[in-house]
Amino acid sequence: MIASVTNAATLESAFNAFNEQSALLESSYRELQQQVASLTARLDEAQSARHRELLAKERLSEQLANTLEALPGAVVVLDCHGVISECNAEAARLLNQPLLDRPWSEVAKREFAPVDNADGELQLHDGRVLSLQRRRLGRDLGEILLLTDVSETRRMTEMLARQQRLSAIGEMTARLAHQIRTPLASALLYASQMSPGDCSDASPGGKVVARLRELDRMVADMLQFASGSNQDDEGIDVALLLADVAETGSLPMEAASRVAVNIADSNLRIAGNRGALKGALLNLLDNALIASGDEGRVDLGAWRDADRICLTVSDNGCGIPENELGRVFEPFFTTRPQGTGLGLAVVRSVVDAHQGEVVLESGSQGTTVSLCLPAAAIPSAQRAPERGFCHA
Template identity: 45%
Template structure:
């Protein structure tokens, strides 16, 4: 009996020793894996922050410390973001720091723990290269347009010179002189519009990131169209899902682009038009703006060309209006397209990206900061 017990005890001892050895080996492997992972994270070219459910920084790598400056242990992301981005601005998922650097910040939730991972990359040089490339492309496009621009200017200029020469003859009666003076003024204004449109197109898209709301955008638009609205020539219906919804860019420039489209509707409708603007939220958080009118619409064979510079269906058009609208929308990170409308008229769809950290301007970072504080 005692021999059997002793044998069982020794067998149990051996099993315990084996399990202990296995646990020790497993722990050693986990520690080695953790060391390798820590080294790998530290060597990442981008910064990495791990926030707990209270928005406090618990883990980080050396790149994050270098990008954000100073020790990060135990700091609240909201407070850090407020300090770093107070004088900055936002553009899409990128934020400009007060010192001029641009950082791209991506977020990934830690669902099990209720925290958040932030991935941070310095994209200052990338943005500079993109802007230089965009400017080069605009200059190239300008070169291709010179011949077309010369033709566009020559026609109204020749007409203006003809009317001016007639006015200087001294043989016109008062009514004819007044008619010629009106036509001369009209041609000169056409030239002015052409030059203004060309300059707007050439400047393209670098915008200062300013925060504004849909409500402010539509107020600016109505102010630009006040004369047509008061005269009754224009009936403008705006159905805004959320006037407080934020955008980033230049509210006057964007309102001017929308006004350009409304004026197109007026001209296509013979001086009278009804224009409906409806906004909504896209699934990914962006904003959709639908602008439709009750005019004759755009012929199908012309639909693909309407955004091309110098393409126009009107004898007195510059052909730059919708090209400028498209450039302005793209400068705001958006996209514009023409869609068919079974009921008639033209329908333009403008999609803007999610209010880029931009509800948070001027700091450009409040949204990011709030991400880390959602769990407080």
């Protein structure tokens, strides 16, 4: 009996101990669950923050890439060995492919012309000029290059400088033209009377007169260009104008037999400033005589093109080099050691003042310059039967 009571007490004690341990384990488990929940929440928060950071960096990277592509200049990134690791679309357009993984020295040698430029600019083989700026990315991280096409800026700068020179020349000629031309006219008069029995260009008097006339022409060119060659509404008979040009331009006896005038319609008339147009044609005639050489021939002609009259000066010289065709009418451009570069610029100025157009055609067989000007109405009382006109 006593043993049974002892066993029951022991069993009860064991159950109580078990219950206490169970409660303790349950409490520990709940605490562990709370810690796991807290850690899970913190992990989720950290992952969310990391994800947001990655998204922000991805958006920033995309914005930087779009900005890089939108830049008007070419961007090239070099690694520490000078090899191209990145570039934008403008760089691919300017420098052609391939670029990536190529040494910059190789690309530069391939794409740029070997020119000596003290301004640190580079010139492509097609003539475009690029400015180059370099920045280090950090120690042993390479560098970034920015290339900008400054061809248009260079052209505008040169145009501004040219306009400034023209403005200075205009002011100079306005002040000095009268003082120069007055004694020049007297010198021409006296020189023409030095050798009245010998009028050839080979005589000393003839040479003096020729040089004085050349100087007078140069002064006239500068005056016409500076004044803009304003147009006067004067009816001009084209046949008489070309005959006058041929006679004046052929004063040297050697040139007289080399100039011919051929007009299919002698009724052609234009409206404008006769003196300015004659000066422009004399400029063209002088150039043609020089270009055709001693044995060459120059033809003056005119023809109607709808509501325009085209006056032409043609020679059978060797033509104008292709790389000079686009520049011959630029002020101060000349290939002659003693040239001013203003003669053809005056021609274009005169034609522009008459609302006309200059057409230049040149090849190995010679050069033709056409001055296409608005035609003038022919009064019915003065209209002559259509006939050809020829002068040689």
